[in-house]
Amino acid sequence: MNTTEARKLLGVGPHASPQSIKRAFRQHAMNWHPDRNPDPGAGEHFARLAAACNYLLEQAGHHKHAASEKSEKTDEESGHSKARGKDREQDIELELELLCRGGNSEVVIETRGKCPSCAGRGYNETTHGQLCARCHGSGRIHRGKALERCPDCDGNGYTHRLRCAACDGKGEQVVRRVLTVNIPPGLLPGDELRLKGEGHPAATPKGHPGDLRLRIRLKPHPLFVLDGSDVVLDRPVSAFVLLAGGTVTIPSPSGLRHLELAPGTASTREISIAGAGVPARGSRVAGTLKVRLSPCLPTVASPALLKLYRALQTEIDNKGQACIPELSDWEARWL
Ligand SMILES: [Zn+2]
Ligand SMILES: [Zn+2]
Structure with missing residues (x-):
């Protein structure tokens, strides 16, 4: 089986993602599975489709991930999918040298979470009333030409709510985590690395976090x-x-x-x-x-080089220029 054959069998293009390869296989499999199709050749064709699917997935470097994707499915089938957090998908741009030699690379993961200073409210309650920072105590704010009641203090001009400085009132904070990822040698752009448990947290405390799926991109190289x-x-x-x-x-x-x-x-x-x-x-x-x-x-000729060029040319002349056939042919015809 070669790539062209496999693509033709499944009807996928050269840039098909592993997901679309699997989708194409499932569609064909519905028609050709020997349990469904009474055609005596169905079993054989089904086997070829499966081989083509495996071949293309392996080529895309996904043979290892197939296993973890399968276990994911078992989770879904057994009704535990809700317990598991979502996968996080992210690109990772790598130097060609790293793809060839392997090694460590860092990836920054940004997680949005509740601001710990205000528990996600965006403000903190104070015992004493504060002058409202938004309307400066007037209770009114300008919106275009109109004056409106200030929403921060509800028109009172003062408030017991102090805007949270840690999150600037947004109620959420971006937490940056730096992960060191071991890059095995031999990855190619478009391949995916799966880091188990580094995805989004589960919705329930007992659930497992999702996986981090890193899609390999190539950093442009000035030479290669x-x-x-x-x-x-x-x-x-x-x-x-x-x-x-x-x-x-x-x-x-x-x-x-x-x-x-x-x-x-x-x-x-x-x-x-x-x-x-x-x-x-x-x-x-x-x-x-x-x-x-x-x-x-050479673009610059030194006296020593000129001497060598002349000696070289003399040698070529002595050989009757047979060593430059293009030249000797021309001269034989026109001189
Ligand atoms: Zn106000
Ligand atoms: Zn806050």
């Missing part, structure tokens, strides 16, 4: 381009190294690498290093590092 699991890189290189061969050092998401170049032509050369892209994960194979070496010629 990600193409599926492949990492693409342009590297300028001296034309003489392309001609004579030699060692070229290149950066890669997993560190510096040294390429041994064979002698060749001074034209753009593409070198692929299998397995040096984003590492394998689940059933997904490791990507390739694709390096495009583009030739550069």
Whole structure:
């Protein structure tokens, strides 16, 4: 089974989310389940649909999460879904290096909760009346050209309610939590990491909190381009190294690498290093590092370089320019 086949079978596009892949499978499954469909080929087709669904989900890196999603369903089926808090969905933007090597990343979670200073009311009661801060004691406020009764003091001009300074009267406070997330190597943009119990709290005290579902995004990189699991890189290189061969050092998401170049032509050369892209994960194979070496010629000539160029040209002239076929063909025809 390959990706195109699997997508075709389920009728999903290349950017289908795991949810829509599962939805597509369920729709097909209703028609093709051997218990429902008397067609003798139904069982086989059903098995292929299931395989396609699993394949695409695994490719999206969701094979591990399938298990936890299943347990979620059992909760729903057994009527406990209300006890569990909602999942929290959030994006996490990661460097390409982190996707390749793995490591820790921080994610900030913002939770809105009742302000602890005013228990969510937005004000605190005082024993003595205060001059109303909103209408400054007049009991009236301007709304456009009209004067209206001040809602904060109910027109009294003074109040026993003191606006809560901690939440500025809103009654809620945003609590920021910083979580350190372990990023396994091999994740790709669009993959999802599930952190159990880091979602919204349950409505009931005994209920379990939901999960935090982190959708992986890629931080744009000034050098590397990600193409599926492949990492693409342009590297300028001296034309003489392309001609004579030699060692070229290149950066890669997993560190510096040294390429041994064979002698060749001074034209753009593409070198692929299998397995040096984003590492394998689940059933997904490791990507390739694709390096495009583009030739550069010196723009500044020193006397020493000029001497070498002339010696080089003399050598080429002595060889009857056979080493530059394009040139010798032209000269043979027109001179
Ligand atoms: Zn007032
Ligand atoms: Zn408050």
